Amino acid sequence: MSREGALNLVVLAGLVALPLWAHLAGETFTVTLATRAVILALAGVGLNLALGAGGLVSLGHAAFFGLGGYAMGILAFHAQSMTPLVDGLLPGTKSMPVIWLTTIAVSALAALVIGLLSLRTAGVYFIMVTLAFGQMFFYFAISWNAYGGEDGLSIWVRNGFPGLNTLVPIQFYGLCFAVLALVLLLSHLVRRSPFGLVLNAARQVPARLEAVGLDPTRVKLVAFVVSGAITGLAGALFADLNRFVSPAMFSWQLSGELMVLVILGGVGRLFGPVVGAVIFVALEHWLDGVSDYWHVYLGLLLLLIVLFARGGVIGLVAGRERAHD
Amino acid sequence: MTAALIAEQVLNGLQSGIMLFLMAAGLTLIFGVMGLINLAHGSLFMVGAFVAAATAAMTGHFVLALAAGMAAAAAAGALVEVVVLRRLYDRDHLDQVLATFALILIFTEGTRAVFGSFPLYIDLPLWLSGPVTLPFGIQYPFYRLALIALGLVVAGLLTLLIHRTRIGLQIRAGENDREMIAALGVDIGRLYTLVFALGAGLAGLAGAAVGPILSVQIGMGEPVLILAFVTIVIGGIGSIRGAFVGALLVGLTDTLGGIFLPEIFKLFMEPAAATRTGASLASMAIYILMAGVLILRPTGLYGARAA
Numbered sequence: 001m002s003r004e005g006a007l008n009l010v011v012l013a014g015l016v017a018l019p020l021w022a023h024l025a026g027e028t029f030t031v032t033l034a035t036r037a038v039i040l041a042l043a044g045v046g047l048n049l050a051l052g053a054g055g056l057v058s059l060g061h062a063a064f065f066g067l068g069g070y071a072m073g074i075l076a077f078h079a080q081s082m083t084p085l086v087d088g089l090l091p092g093t094k095s096m097p098v099i100w101l102t103t104i105a106v107s108a109l110a111a112l113v114i115g116l117l118s119l120r121t122a123g124v125y126f127i128m129v130t131l132a133f134g135q136m137f138f139y140f141a142i143s144w145n146a147y148g149g150e151d152g153l154s155i156w157v158r159n160g161f162p163g164l165n166t167l168v169p170i171q172f173y174g175l176c177f178a179v180l181a182l183v184l185l186l187s188h189l190v191r192r193s194p195f196g197l198v199l200n201a202a203r204q205v206p207a208r209l210e211a212v213g214l215d216p217t218r219v220k221l222v223a224f225v226v227s228g229a230i231t232g233l234a235g236a237l238f239a240d241l242n243r244f245v246s247p248a249m250f251s252w253q254l255s256g257e258l259m260v261l262v263i264l265g266g267v268g269r270l271f272g273p274v275v276g277a278v279i280f281v282a283l284e285h286w287l288d289g290v291s292d293y294w295h296v297y298l299g300l301l302l303l304l305i306v307l308f309a310r311g312g313v314i315g316l317v318a319g320r321e322r323a324h325d
Numbered sequence: 326m327t328a329a330l331i332a333e334q335v336l337n338g339l340q341s342g343i344m345l346f347l348m349a350a351g352l353t354l355i356f357g358v359m360g361l362i363n364l365a366h367g368s369l370f371m372v373g374a375f376v377a378a379a380t381a382a383m384t385g386h387f388v389l390a391l392a393a394g395m396a397a398a399a400a401a402g403a404l405v406e407v408v409v410l411r412r413l414y415d416r417d418h419l420d421q422v423l424a425t426f427a428l429i430l431i432f433t434e435g436t437r438a439v440f441g442s443f444p445l446y447i448d449l450p451l452w453l454s455g456p457v458t459l460p461f462g463i464q465y466p467f468y469r470l471a472l473i474a475l476g477l478v479v480a481g482l483l484t485l486l487i488h489r490t491r492i493g494l495q496i497r498a499g500e501n502d503r504e505m506i507a508a509l510g511v512d513i514g515r516l517y518t519l520v521f522a523l524g525a526g527l528a529g530l531a532g533a534a535v536g537p538i539l540s541v542q543i544g545m546g547e548p549v550l551i552l553a554f555v556t557i558v559i560g561g562i563g564s565i566r567g568a569f570v571g572a573l574l575v576g577l578t579d580t581l582g583g584i585f586l587p588e589i590f591k592l593f594m595e596p597a598a599a600t601r602t603g604a605s606l607a608s609m610a611i612y613i614l615m616a617g618v619l620i621l622r623p624t625g626l627y628g629a630r631a632a
Contacts, residue, residue: 057419117616120623124362124418124562128554129619135551136612143605252551256364256426263423293438299430306424307412 004318008271011278015177023170031169032241037281038176039237044262044273045183046230051259052268053196054223055203056119057127059255060134063114064107064228066141066250068235071103073153073245080156096161096175099236107232108225115224119217131252138250152246159240166240176237180274183230188270190226199223231258260302266314275313329463334584335577340469342576343476347531348553349560349568350483351524357563358499358520359414364425365405366528366553367546368432373398373529374541375436378445381536387450391533398529399522401432406521411514429547437543444540472534479527480569487565496520500563552579555611559618561628570626575611582610 015038022030043065050056076099078085078092085092093099118129142150158166166172190196198219201209206216239245248254257280265276283301287294309316352366377394381387405428413421449468456464487493495516498506507513532546539545556575560567587603594602618625 051419057422059422117619120619121558124356125558125624127362127418127422128558129615131551132555132558132612132615136609139608140605143601143608145601252547256429260423260426263419267419293434295430296434296438299427299434302427302430303409303424306420306427307409310420 002318004269004271004314007275007314007317011271011274012181015274015278019170019173019177028169031173033281033285035169035173035176035241036238037277038173038180039234039241040258040261040281041274041277042176042180042183042237043231043234043258044265044277045180045187046227046232046234047258048227048262048267048269048273049187049190049230050224050227051262052272053191053199053203054220054227056220056224056227057259058118058130058224058227059127059252059259060114060118060130060132061228061231061258062250062252062254063134063137064111064231065235065238065254065258066137066247067107067110068103068232068237069239069245069249070141070147070153071106071232072099072159072236072239073155074147075099075102076155076159077147077153094157094159096159096166096240099159100233103232103236104229107235108229110232111225111228112221115221115228119221119224131255134250134252134255138247138252141247141250148246150247152244152248155239155243155245158243172241176241179233179237183233184270184274191270195219195222260298264302264305264312266312269312269314272312272314279313329461330584332459332461332463333465334580336465336469336473338577338580339573340472340476340576341580342573343473343480344531344535345549345552345556345576346476346569346572347479347527347534348549349556349572350480350565351527352553353557353560353563353565353568354496355521355524356557358496359517361410361414362418362421362425363410363524364422364550365428365432366524367548367550368429368436369398369402369525369528369546370532370549371436371543371546372401372432373532374536374539374545375440375445375532376529377533377536378447378541379440381447382445387447387453390447390536391530394533394536395526395530398532399526402525402528403518403522405525406518410521411517414517433543442543444542445536446540447536449537468537472538475534479530483527483565492516492519552611555615557625559615559625561622561625564625564627567625567627574614578610578614582607586610 015034019031019034022028022034043061046064047058047061050058050061075085075092076094079094080092083092084090114130114133118126118133121129141147147153158172160166161175164171164175166175198209198214202214202216202219209216209219235249238249261276261280262273263276264279265272265274283298284294287297291297305312348366348370351369352363355361355363355366373394376397377390380393381390384390409424409428413424453468453471455467457467457470459465485493487496495506495511498511499513499516499520503513531549552575556571557568558571559574560569560571583604586607587600590599590603590606622628
């Protein structure tokens, strides 16, 4: 087994053992922190598909994260206020599976539109355009008073999942972890699939892809849509964790933080976002206790990583990625 | 809705567009010459505003405050360029985004540590405050007119600098072929620092100049940064003229959209719904404008054909 594979297993084992221990020890807050890390990791896995595999530097993934949050918020809001979603037709819902499917559909659709427009550009234009689309959603959410505007929406009770009591922190954690594990497995399979290879080629040598009759833009668009859908799903879970949705979920800082945690762990690595999210949440929690100005330290750390440790933490531990297995 | 109101809103749009130009010009110059995407440009705007506010509070001298804001931002820009950013010119955009994102975190919290979390205000001197009466009896704040004039003067000076001076010649040459001008004996490292300081200074000037209109607070730079991004995407990255046209378009769309869209919707909707829909759409107007430009011209209005 490669060092990276071993590291991945250790991380997985940690994500099972630590929250279980915290649960048994009655450290509910640690379970909540772990849930936060797992959900951010899921968002990062989504972003990593666009960023690492597709080479698409999207600074607007908060759009999908927020859409997921608002999809959950709006459905649950109508369920708790007993008002129909569409007059006389659709009721709201408090069922996670329904909310998740809606979220995936909504964020995939948004990713399709944003991707179609943004992929007309490349390089630095792409970064700025995705950032701008993210902001567009941010300002829309702020001005959308029907769903709380600037104040956001509170959901009184966490949504339900058949067979589970999601109000128990460890059960909700287990659910989020299962989703993450499933998406990681999926992500692993995609990387090995013909599509994954084509996507790699679209990033590295688009001209050759065209030469064999494949359209690199279309391949990237598919990756962008899947990426957006995964990040959207994470947004719905995040909203359920906090039982609160606000325009902050659309903020460009969030897009930046998602990117940071992917890089922190190791861009393009399967477990990069997971390692990154765990470190990010731990740093956030620990440094926040040390200093009011903890973002300064995060910034310095980030600078050091960019300047001297390309490949992130996994790169440091496992060394350079092999080109082929 | 009266003609005076419309005229006032057009002037407001021009004023915010002109200030946006100062930001966008620096960004586009830095990208054009060094190929660097600088997210921390908004932080330099903020530094300019804070230093101006502090100087104004200490000395009570407004013009001095403007100059101090500009100088401080230019100095901060030069420092950042020498310490961090010059290592990133050869890296891909992802590394640049991350490093400059890190700089935002450092600048934001650093400013909070130095100046505290409360907003600062800059008082206008007597000779700049108060309204003036324009033709047709339109009352308009004198300071906003002065801002438009200031922006136009800076735009003119910048054009002269780039097209009529030796430094400008080197900057233009640097955009085309950096190896060649290095081979011709131009100290490319110093040129880069200079360009960066120039761009940073413009951002700082913009921050200091709008200080009396906005409140000077932490995080004030990022909304402007994003507007500046939209501006240079519309105008075409690397083009000063594009930045100018784009900035005016964005300024006018943003200002006029907020006023007129609700009115337009009132023509065929009930007032409350029209106000809501109009306001929502207005907040998205510039992004819709940007999407439109991208569909027609993916490299912006004045961008090179191949990005």
